[in-house]
Amino acid sequence: MKNKFFTRKFVPAAQSLQAMRKVWLFRMNTKVTIAGVEFKNPVMTASGTFGSGMEYAQFVDLNRLGAVVTKGVANVPWEGNPTPRIAETYGGMLNAIGLQNPGVEVFLQRDLPFLKKYDTKVIVNVCGKTVEDYLEVVERLGDSGVDMLEINVSCPNVKEGAIAFGQKADCLYDITSQIKKKAKQPVIMKLSPNVTDITEMAKAAEAAGADALSMINTITGMKIDIHKRAFVLANKTGGLSGPAIKPVAVRMVYQASHAVKIPVIGMGGISDAEDAIEFLMAGATAVAVGAMNFVNPYATEETVKGIEEYMRKYGIEDINSLIGCVE
Amino acid sequence: MKNKFFTRKFVPAAQSLQAMRKVWLFRMNTKVTIAGVEFKNPVMTASGTFGSGMEYAQFVDLNRLGAVVTKGVANVPWEGNPTPRIAETYGGMLNAIGLQNPGVEVFLQRDLPFLKKYDTKVIVNVCGKTVEDYLEVVERLGDSGVDMLEINVSCPNVKEGAIAFGQKADCLYDITSQIKKKAKQPVIMKLSPNVTDITEMAKAAEAAGADALSMINTITGMKIDIHKRAFVLANKTGGLSGPAIKPVAVRMVYQASHAVKIPVIGMGGISDAEDAIEFLMAGATAVAVGAMNFVNPYATEETVKGIEEYMRKYGIEDINSLIGCVE
Amino acid sequence: MEQMKKVKAKVLSQTKIADDIYDMWIESDLAASAKAGQFICVYPHRESTLLPRPISICDADGEGNRLRIVYRVAGKGTEELSLYHTGRNIKILGNLGNGFPLSKAAGKRVVLMGGGIGIPPMLQLAKELKREGKAEEITVISGYRNGQLFLKEDMEKYAPVHAATEDGSAGTKGNVLDAMSALSIRPQVIMACGPMPMLRAIKKYAEAEGIEAYISLEERMACGVGACLGCVCKTKEKDEHSHVNNARICTDGPVFDARDVEI
Amino acid sequence: MEQMKKVKAKVLSQTKIADDIYDMWIESDLAASAKAGQFICVYPHRESTLLPRPISICDADGEGNRLRIVYRVAGKGTEELSLYHTGRNIKILGNLGNGFPLSKAAGKRVVLMGGGIGIPPMLQLAKELKREGKAEEITVISGYRNGQLFLKEDMEKYAPVHAATEDGSAGTKGNVLDAMSALSIRPQVIMACGPMPMLRAIKKYAEAEGIEAYISLEERMACGVGACLGCVCKTKEKDEHSHVNNARICTDGPVFDARDVEI
Ligand SMILES: Cc1cc2nc3c(=O)[nH]c(=O)nc-3n(C[C@H](O)[C@H](O)[C@H](O)COP(=O)(O)OP(=O)(O)OC[C@H]3O[C@@H](n4cnc5c(N)ncnc54)[C@H](O)[C@@H]3O)c2cc1C
Ligand SMILES: Cc1cc2nc3c(=O)[nH]c(=O)nc-3n(C[C@H](O)[C@H](O)[C@H](O)COP(=O)(O)OP(=O)(O)OC[C@H]3O[C@@H](n4cnc5c(N)ncnc54)[C@H](O)[C@@H]3O)c2cc1C
């Protein structure tokens, strides 16, 4: 299903009636392009918050989304962390899932065929403990029909080191260039916000050939239960997400998108179209809805609709004119 | 005025009645000591959120507080940033005051005499653009009767560079050791959360001779008004504070207090005694209430009372037993 | 699988039935398909508490479009819930989870064990088992803290109910297993919900006796629909969905065959 | 300085008096000491919106312990406010700011100018000036968007009121200064509240004519009590408190002599 407003072909005679014209005949383009891949709109799902797509397909029409981004996929199945894995915080949540996933083979056999039934792009979030792990997944996905790869070098909940790739510019450069050598699809590097200077990381990824960046992953946080005198999460620390972190995410998207030429996919606390548009204006070419799916299972589709409403209200014909418009 | 429960001397005969005993005869120590300075309790005000103390003296009894920490004080008056300086975010706020302050002379003539009337400790937050600026203030405060100095090397809202001191371990080491050479009072280094590894910064400050650390300052954020297509803050970015950032602050206090031997003063989103105790358990020796003063002008004193209630409820005789008790 | 949905619902009544324990009837057409052991998620209105709160279905009146939940005030979310008055609109997601396997009770002596705030689902379960009429015998054993025997009378409409109390103020002093042995009840199937130590003891007992036990587990949840992987429990064998030894309590549970999980 | 306080107060009534504009009476003993040009801060209950909302005192009935505010729904906080029903408890902080300098009107022809949501404080101001009885002449000029002339009747109890409307649907078409010149009113003192462009024009006019103008400024606030330095405006001379060219609108204002500020 194509965007219904953009593809409307016939222009009825009522053209002269201003109100109707505004609402019905307004032609809008919500398409954005990242590294040659065209998305029907800029609204994606944030990795790990939308299952494999299947879980939310009963709430939203996946055909309406720009892309479904999968949970992190590793070369082999991962157990993840012990529970509790979830803690609630003021206006946000901590998670320490630890990248539990069934591995790339199950993804290819079960999840991908499901997603391919829909008219949306599929972006696979790739995780690993060593560079070799990542490369194995990237190679395995080569001829799979997956549209893009998002490389998670920023998960704060896995002890084995993946985060170092996302916190040291030289490590990031190295892993990015190795992945680029093997990858058949365009590569998005997903950056960690737990760094001193996001532009340094963005530039390193760009220099190594990344096709796009996505940010932010969760910010490392902690919660203590003062009555039980214990950490709420078994892992002690977890990744903070949700509306609480939005201002940090908007700032980083702004900084990164002004520091590099490659497109940035923005996320962090997006609840609705207003939030999504804020990221676009800060410089994001696309956006993703994460933790707020848990709070409102319809959030992704409502965000798509809300963006269209905003565009109609302000007479914006091309969504690309919003991208980075606030400087 | 001393802590009323700690100093209660006479033990009435009703001792045998369990309930009364618990409530009335329970002797508790809320005193904490940092670098030889004794605080009647661990509750302080976060710099810049409590004016010079005068503004909130009409709401709370300053005698009840462990310490009043002043707004940043520079060698000369500072104008600060243009307005708007304030933006609200989900569960938090952004500020870009830009360290407006009347300078150290006015502080000494007007604000310090006011604070000295109270039985509480006075900690002066020191800011500067160059190392020399800092040193000038530190020297000027030498014989002033100020109890401690808190060095703000982490304000994200001043362009001129102060933040670099707080984001590079070698710069932090350098400024800390220079200040330590001149300072007559114990020195608290206030660290920025906008770093990759807080423990690296904590260790650098400790190695340079800092007597204590305080954290976190605000996290850099941004807000865009999508209807006006403009940044909400004149400064574009501002510092995020309030309940939204608490999990990040608790995590950093935990990490830093486990990485160094000097005491850590914790802050970031504290609203009440529960929050304060969470920081103590994470490893803070004292805590400060910041943005929540704006939401509840009585927050500091209520936090003191709430900590006492918690101690009575759980029969905790010495607050020091809570510090870092969750590992 | 039947469609889940997030729906607006309305509070029909709210009663405090024991210390910190509230009994709420909700108007919702989810009642028609609700099964014992399933749960709903209630979304708090307070904006500082974003995540939905999972609460078991205690009673479902399909014709009347009425769902009942009974919950303990444990924190901010349930406290908020306890303040809702009649007529208040709320948002809920349901019906979630698998529910108890009624068929396993066919021709068997089945004991339902509820401990504390694990008692509520036993009411709907007793009702459904009685309605099915296939179990040979249904007995309920409820473990309470004290003599406030909430829901006992309701459950007695469907089966005999024995109480165990921690303080000995009613029924057998001790826990549900103490009561079972004191009463010399020897079930062939146990269906249970309650605190982890109770469920562990039941699993051990069932394994020792070689009988079946179906237990309803709890874990902190974020999505409630199987997407976040927050709510897993360890499984003995590799889980079919996750391909590791973890099953999702929200979708693969909350009811598990005790033999299949490591608790 | 009189003691400020954060107090519980109660909504006595709430009426919509124009598009997006609400009129609320609040029960509070702050009414007894409230002065024209002062404001209160209202704390939202929604937990995502933490900061207090500054709203001017529109009318104060000291004997009846009743305060009135009139506000425009501009965002989340004022939207929440507009939904409060009679009897609702709210938290407010007051009375804040300096208020208009009544003494400056003594023996003078004074014009009160309110623009849009700057009109409300003009009601209390007209009332106080009338009560003082020292001004030679009091005239009100109110600038509206359209013909919804809210508060006009209320103000007419104390002084003649002329309206200016943007769309010309009532009074003079144009802004308050247009109306003043159309009506050939030549004040000796202006007291005003309204949008920044209006205040700028008044400052310019007053300076050109060599008359006094007292204007009430707005800025985003966090504390409302002078502590955060969020709400400053540029001043011509060094401010006595800040020792730089910034004054705090919340405590040093919101009313300033137009000559003293750079806007
Ligand atoms: C499948 C299932 C069924 C349940 N059925 C019932 C029931 O019928 N009656 C009842 O009283 N309680 C039930 N619970 C427990 C109930 O969900 C928690 O007590 C409740 O979520 C606590 O929320 P709160 O905001 O009051 O506490 P808070 O401590 O403020 O909650 C903070 C966060 O932790 C989560 N949380 C806290 N305690 C628990 C817990 N024990 N289990 C899961 N999440 C928790 C909350 O959902 C929230 O996200 C059930 C839990 C599950 C998983
Ligand atoms: C001294 C003073 C007196 C005022 N008197 C009135 C009055 O009598 N009637 C009236 O309708 N409005 C008045 N205002 C403006 C009113 O404070 C804002 O419209 C209101 O705070 C908007 O809040 P919101 O949550 O609806 O909007 P949001 O946009 O959601 O608010 C977000 C944040 O920005 C702040 N903010 C937004 N707009 C303004 C503004 N124009 N001025 C100051 N802060 C703002 C809010 O306080 C809040 O912190 C006054 C402002 C000041 C400073």
Ligand SMILES: Cc1cc2nc3c(=O)[nH]c(=O)nc-3n(C[C@H](O)[C@H](O)[C@H](O)COP(=O)(O)O)c2cc1C
């Ligand atoms: C439960 C959960 C699981 C997540 N899993 C992944 C993951 O597998 N890979 C990844 O790159 N990011 C993961 N993330 C991070 C999100 O994709 C997103 O970057 C982050 O949560 C910020 O967005 P939000 O505030 O909208 O949630 C996860 C987040 C949550 C809350």
Ligand SMILES: Cc1cc2nc3c(=O)[nH]c(=O)nc-3n(C[C@H](O)[C@H](O)[C@H](O)COP(=O)(O)O)c2cc1C
């Ligand atoms: C309005 C405002 C002004 C501040 N000014 C200073 C300052 O002058 N010096 C400083 O070290 N920190 C300053 N801070 C940071 C606070 O002291 C504190 O570190 C931070 O706000 C986190 O705590 P909170 O979340 O409790 O506010 C300021 C914070 C705010 C909100």
Ligand code: FES
């Ligand atoms: S709560 Fe998200 S998978 Fe169960």
Ligand code: FES
């Ligand atoms: S609002 Fe804080 S100083 Fe005015």
